[in-house]
Amino acid sequence: MSERRYWDKSIETLSRNELEMVQLRQLRQHLEWAYVKSPYYREAFDKAGVLPSQLKTLEDLQRFPFTNKQVERERQAKAPLLGDMLAVPEEEVVYVSASSGSTGMATLSPFTAEDFDDFQEAQARLFWAAGIRPRDRYVHALNFTLFVGGPDVIGAQKLGALCIWAGAIPSERLLHIMKELQPTVTWTTPSYAWYLGETAKKHGLDPAKDLSIRRIIVAGEPGGSIPATRRAIEELWDAEIYDFYGISDIYGACAGMCEARDGLHLVEDQILLEVLDPQTQQPVPPGEAGEMVLTTLRKRARPMIRFRTGDIVTRLSEPCACGRTHSRIRILGRIDDMFIVSGVNIFPSDIEYAVRNLSELNGEYRITLYRENHLSKFRLEVESRSPQAPVGVLADRLSHGIKSRLGVRPAQIDVLPPNSLPRSTHKAKRVVDLRNE
Ligand SMILES: [Zn+2]
Numbered sequence: 001m002s003e004r005r006y007w008d009k010s011i012e013t014l015s016r017n018e019l020e021m022v023q024l025r026q027l028r029q030h031l032e033w034a035y036v037k038s039p040y041y042r043e044a045f046d047k048a049g050v051l052p053s054q055l056k057t058l059e060d061l062q063r064f065p066f067t068n069k070q071v072e073r074e075r076q077a078k079a080p081l082l083g084d085m086l087a088v089p090e091e092e093v094v095y096v097s098a099s100s101g102s103t104g105m106a107t108l109s110p111f112t113a114e115d116f117d118d119f120q121e122a123q124a125r126l127f128w129a130a131g132i133r134p135r136d137r138y139v140h141a142l143n144f145t146l147f148v149g150g151p152d153v154i155g156a157q158k159l160g161a162l163c164i165w166a167g168a169i170p171s172e173r174l175l176h177i178m179k180e181l182q183p184t185v186t187w188t189t190p191s192y193a194w195y196l197g198e199t200a201k202k203h204g205l206d207p208a209k210d211l212s213i214r215r216i217i218v219a220g221e222p223g224g225s226i227p228a229t230r231r232a233i234e235e236l237w238d239a240e241i242y243d244f245y246g247i248s249d250i251y252g253a254c255a256g257m258c259e260a261r262d263g264l265h266l267v268e269d270q271i272l273l274e275v276l277d278p279q280t281q282q283p284v285p286p287g288e289a290g291e292m293v294l295t296t297l298r299k300r301a302r303p304m305i306r307f308r309t310g311d312i313v314t315r316l317s318e319p320c321a322c323g324r325t326h327s328r329i330r331i332l333g334r335i336d337d338m339f340i341v342s343g344v345n346i347f348p349s350d351i352e353y354a355v356r357n358l359s360e361l362n363g364e365y366r367i368t369l370y371r372e373n374h375l376s377k378f379r380l381e382v383e384s385r386s387p388q389a390p391v392g393v394l395a396d397r398l399s400h401g402i403k404s405r406l407g408v409r410p411a412q413i414d415v416l417p418p419n420s421l422p423r424s425t426h427k428a429k430r431v432v433d434l435r436n437e
Pocket residue numbers: 258259260265320321322323324
């Protein structure tokens with residue numbers, strides 16, 4: 001039996017023109033839905049002086065106001081439990097996720113049964129594009145507690161994979177499951193994939209030989225799109241890395257890598273993408289970095305119109321080798337993590353790229369930002385693989401690598417012995433900011 005290539009060929013390979021017609025039709029209905037059903041959107045559109053009926057083209061969306069995390073939080077507080085962005089009665093809501101928000105109270109993201117099905121349909125599609133098939137065994141090791149990535153396991157079941165609902169459990173227990181049940185796919189953050197592989201080795205298990213993981217879906221950090229980071233984890237596990245993007249405010253399944261693994265395809269029949277200059281809020285040309293602004297096209301419980309994600313991406317304009325027509329994005333990092341030195345915008349992922357390119361370093365790093373004579377500077381600490389490494393030579397080569405990528409150098413580079421920097425399991429803390437101290 002020849003295996004089908006796409007999960008849903010009719011949607012995934014629509015011509016660009018047809019896809020945009022589908023988007024426009026849905027967007028019109030969705031704006032109307034938001035305006036009629038949600039007190040917040042009625043107020044916001046009225047204040048901006050726009051009506052859903054004025055939307056004639058996709059570009060007309062630019063006349064509608066933005067939303068962001070702050071608005072979401074305020075409107076939730078104003079009308080507990082789910083806030084007045086809500087567009088259905090609470091009895092139609094069947095699921096909520098909560099954002100892990102590092103500041104302020106958690107924001108809740110409500111789904112109707114239909115929204116939830118859309119979410120899992122998108123998840124199954126993205127898993128299929130990443131090469132997961134019914135013969136796979138998938139171990140879902142993400143947090144189930146209010147985390148929007150939790151239910152993604154249902155997308156893997158929908159696709160037909162054998163699913164192991166592990167959840168966020170201690171590494172030793174997860175490794176035990178991997179050894180006993182020999183799953184072929186898992187999902188984690190890049191830092192944790194690295195940590196787990198190293199932990200396996202400490203317990204005498206070689207992840208590449210003793211475990212069967214051949215695909216690792218990663219999300220939550222830019223590492224999955226940094227070639228050198230990907231290679232390092234792939235070698236450790238003898239597995240392929242597929243980067244993935246979800247966001248609690250919208251869906252847990254927004255974009256993922258296909259087998260070509262060059263950028264992440266967005267689920268564009270459910271979500272509309274804008275890439276905007278964060279300062280001017282005008283669209284940037286394809287290939288240029290800007291803030292990702294997303295609009296849902298049919299999330300009925302709570303439409304998200306022009307939601308500023310705070311993630312910096314580039315949109316790739318060339319057609320993908322896989323034949324899918326939905327736009328691809330490359331994720332560069334969070335606006336909040338970006339820092340400016342000598343007028344250059346720098347993401348930790350830029351530094352990581354250079355660090356991982358030097359095979360004598362083990363990939364761990366820490367950036368410290370500080371001020372000197374009113375100028376922002378940064379110091380970089382990295383670890384060598386061997387305690388006997390020639391630290392001066394390595395620091396010079398790294399400094400050169402960073403300069404050629406970014407045009408600026410760290411004020412200081414320290415090449416430390418292995419295991420000098422603190423380790424974290426899930427999301428690695430890479431930047432220490434002392435500029436206001
Ligand atoms: Zn593709």
